[in-house]
Amino acid sequence: MQEAHLPIFEKKIEAQLDVSLDELRATLPQNPQWGVKKNSEGKNVFWYGYKAHLAVGTQSQYILQSLFSSGNLNDGKAAIPLLKGIAERLSLPSLNYAMMDAGYDFEPIYAQNHRIGLQSVIAYNKRNEPEPIGFDKHFAPTCVREHSYRYDSYDAKYATLKYTRPRECVECPLAQDGLCQKVYKVKITTDLRRYTAPARGSKAWKTLFKQRTAVERVNAYLKEYFQLNNVRYRTGKRVRVHFNLVTLVYNASKLACDRINATLNQQAA
Numbered sequence: 001m002q003e004a005h006l007p008i009f010e011k012k013i014e015a016q017l018d019v020s021l022d023e024l025r026a027t028l029p030q031n032p033q034w035g036v037k038k039n040s041e042g043k044n045v046f047w048y049g050y051k052a053h054l055a056v057g058t059q060s061q062y063i064l065q066s067l068f069s070s071g072n073l074n075d076g077k078a079a080i081p082l083l084k085g086i087a088e089r090l091s092l093p094s095l096n097y098a099m100m101d102a103g104y105d106f107e108p109i110y111a112q113n114h115r116i117g118l119q120s121v122i123a124y125n126k127r128n129e130p131e132p133i134g135f136d137k138h139f140a141p142t143c144v145r146e147h148s149y150r151y152d153s154y155d156a157k158y159a160t161l162k163y164t165r166p167r168e169c170v171e172c173p174l175a176q177d178g179l180c181q182k183v184y185k186v187k188i189t190t191d192l193r194r195y196t197a198p199a200r201g202s203k204a205w206k207t208l209f210k211q212r213t214a215v216e217r218v219n220a221y222l223k224e225y226f227q228l229n230n231v232r233y234r235t236g237k238r239v240r241v242h243f244n245l246v247t248l249v250y251n252a253s254k255l256a257c258d259r260i261n262a263t264l265n266q267q268a269a
Contacts, residue, residue: 009077014108016077017115021084028069028081030236035071047071050239052228053078054247055086056218058099058211060258063218063251064090068243075103080112087116097121099212110192119197121208132194138201139194141184142166144174149184151199160185161199218250226250 003011008019008027016024032049039045053067053075065085067078083098098113102123113120135141136148141163143149149163163184174180188195198204222228226246233239 009073012108013077013080013106014111016080017108017111021081021088024081024084025067028067029073030068030240031070032236033070033072035073049231050236050243052219052222052243053082054215054218055082056215057095058214060254061214061218062254063247064092066243066247068240076106076109079104079106079109083109083112083116083118097208099209101212105193107193114189114192120192121196121205121212123209124193124200136201138199139191140199140201141186143169143172143180145169145172151202151204152183154197154199156197159188159197161188161195161197163199222246222250 007029008015008024009029030050034046034048035051036044036046049071051069051071051073053069054063055065056062057064065082067081069078079100086092086095096119098118099121100109100123102125105122105125109122110120131137132139138148140151141149143166145168147166147168149166152162152164154161163186165180165182169180172180186195188197194200196205198208226249228243228246231239231242233242
């Protein structure tokens with residue numbers, strides 16, 4: 001009962017699912033606070049101020065959506081507003097996947113991706129959960145002798161993953177006796193967090209997840225070339241305006257560079 005009276009961003013992430021984008025943006029905390037994040041060496045880095053949250057196109061490296069918040073806001077709590085912004089404010093029919101690191105491994109984020117027609121490619125955060133029985137660490141089914149089934153394909157019409165019999169089962173007497181099924185199918189809606197398309201651990205999943213580094217690349221551009229990590233204002237309103245201008249100028253610069261390159265390529269051809 002106590003949580004019901006809390007501001008939306010102090011509630012659990014699932015509370016955001018049925019809240020409008022306008023309300024989420026209007027209630028986003030934007031006062032300076034202490035933030036903490038682990039660096040590449042695994043050590044905590046503290047700062048006082050604000051935090052930028054970006055949704056970036058991995059191929060184009062354009063900023064699709066951005067949020068400006070207090071420094072202590074958990075990254076996971078910014079994901080649903082970003083995703084709703086993409087769905088409601090942009091028309092991107094070629095957008096199929098949402099790639100995120102383990103900091104976004106929350107069931108409501110998978111649910112939001114599913115609602116807007118995106119496949120989740122999110123690193124799994126185990127959180128002291130018990131090992132699944134009859135499945136491997138990537139939740140692929142295993143045979144009687146605990147060999148993992150191989151991911152084969154995804155049927156978008158039925159939202160179903162297809163796995164085929166492990167290679168080790170070719171000469172296994174249990175398979176020949178019919179004790180080990182040849183094909184295993186599972187709907188991703190059985191558990192959106194465990195069953196993703198493409199399947200976790202598959203080559204296709206790993207290839208897609210590697211593209212997530214585009215976000216880090218854009219972050220580095222904003223900090224190094226646009227001085228986003230060197231903003232000094234006393235009020236959050238000025239910082240927010242500065243942040244919005246930086247993201248706007250970045251996208252405009254990227255568009256100009258792309259058009260110049262396209263013109264030069266046409267001339268060279």
